[in-house]
Amino acid sequence: MMKKNDIVEVEIVDLSHEGLGVAKVDGLVFFVENALPGEMISMRVLKVNKKIGYGKVEERLTSSPERNEAIDVAYLRSGIADLGHLKYEAQLAFKTKQVKDSLYKIAGIKDMEVPLTLGMDQPFAYRNKAQVPVRRVHGQLETGFFRKNSHDLMPIEDFYIQHPEIDQVIVAVRDLLRRFDLKPYDEKEKSGLIRNIIVRRGHYTGEIMVVFVTTRPKIFRIEQVIELLVAQFPQISSIMQNINDRDTNVIFGPDFRLLYGKEYICDQMLGTTFEISAPSFYQVNTEMAEKLYQTAIEFADVKSDDIVVDAYSGIGTIGLSFAKHVKAVYGVEVVPQAVENSQRNAALNGITNAHYVCDSAEKAMANWVKEGIKANVIVVDPPRKGLTESFIKASSQMNPDKIVYVSCNVATLARDLTLYQELGYQLSNIQPVDLFPQTHHVECVGLLVKERSDGE
Structure with missing residues (x-):
C-alpha cells in the first residue's frame, strides 16, 4: 500500500479539469501539479486515500513537446497562471476538450x-483588475499573492497576466505604505490596517482606480500617500477606501468612501461606455x-x-x-x-x-x-x-x-x-x-x- 513520501516512477496520462497532471498507479488516481500528458516523472506521494492521491514532481524524466519551459514556477505555485506550463495553442485545445467532455x-x-x-494574439498582461493582499513577510510589508491552498503570501511584483501599468501602481503603493509605515493586516493577530489593494484600469480609456481595503476608517497620512501616488500616475482618476473589519475571506466590507477624484472609472465595450464602480462586476x-x-x-x-x-x-x-x-x-x-x-x-x-x-x-x-x-x-x-x-x-x-x-x-x-x-x-x-x-x-x-x- 502506498504511503506519504513514497517515490514512484509514473507516466502522466491526462490533465484534470483544473489542469493537474493525472497518473494511475496500483488502481489509484494521482493528481500532480506542473505535469503534462506524455511526461514520465519521478513522483513523491504527498497524500493518499482510498481512491485518489496527490503527488509532486520530484524529477521530470521526460518533457512534453507542449511544455512551456519559459514560465516562472511562482505563477504556477500561486495559481496566478496554473496552466502557464502548457503552450498556448495546447491550452486552447485543452479548453475545447473540457467543454466537449462536460457536454x-x-x-x-x-x-x-x-x-x-x-x-488571444497576446495571451498575457490582459487583466484590467488586480486584487492583491497586503501582509508582513520577514518583517517587511509586502504585496503579492497567496500560495495555492494557503494564506502564505508570496511577494510578487510582476503578475504576468495583469496589465503592466496595474503592476507598477501596486509596487508604487507598496513602497508608499512602507515609507509612511502603514501597518499591514495580520490575520492571526487580527491587527494592522491595510488588508488589500485593488486596482482597476480602463482598457480603452487608461483611467485607473485604486481601492484601499482597511480594517478601520482612519488612515494615517493618507493625503500624502495620495498626493505622491497621483503625481507618479496622473491617469489615476479615482481613489476609494473600503472598510472591512470582519474576520472573513471576503475582500470588501459594506462601507465605501471616496478619497480622491470620482467614485468610478469609465471604459468602453463594443462601443458602449460604462461607468465602473469599485464593487461592480466587469469582465x-x-x-x-x-x-x-x-x-x-x-x-x-x-x-x-x-x-x-x-x-x-x-x-x-x-x-x-x-x-x-x-x-x-x-x-x-x-x-x-x-x-x-x-x-x-x-x-x-x-x-x-x-x-x-x-x-x-x-x-x-x-x-x-x-x-x-x-x-x-x-x-x-x-x-x-x-x-x-x-x-x-x-x-x-x-x-x-x-x-x-x-x-x-x-x-x-x-x-x-x-x-x-x-x-x-x-x-x-x-x-x-x-x-x-x-x-x-x-x-x-x-x-x-x-x-x-x-x-x-
Missing part, C-alpha cells in the same frame, strides 16, 4: 460540434469579453422588433450591447448598486429602450410573465454555480424562441442544459472563449433553441 458526461450531448476556443479581460458578447449577439441573431431579457445584468454590459439592435431590453440584477450603474450607463449612452429592476432573476421573470412581457430572446450570464431550477422553469414559461447562455463554468452549464432539454430547449450551437489565458478557466456561449412542433 457528453453531464448532459449526454455527444454529437455537438465544439469549435476551437477563441484565443477582467476586455478584449476577449468583447468577443464573448459579440458571439452572444451573433448567436441570438436578433431583429429590430425583438424583446430581450438580460438576466444577471450586472452593470448592463451585455444588455446595453444588445439594446441598439432590438426593440427593448429588460434587465434584472440582485445588487442594488449595479442596477443604479446599469441605469446610469443606459443614460450615459443615450439608450432609452433598456429597463432594469433590482430583484432575484427568478422573481423578476415570474413578474414579467404576469405583466405580459414576452421576450423572444433571454440572455443569461450566471455566476459559477449556474442557474436555479426555479429560474430555468420561469425562463421556459416565458416561451422565448432562443436562450443565449453565457457560462463561466461548463459543468454547471451542462447540468442546466439537461433540465432545459426536458422543457423543450435544445443546444444548437456552442463557442468556447478564452477570457482567462494561462489559467484552467474557460467561458463559453451556448445557444438553446425551442423545439417547435408542426402546429406552432
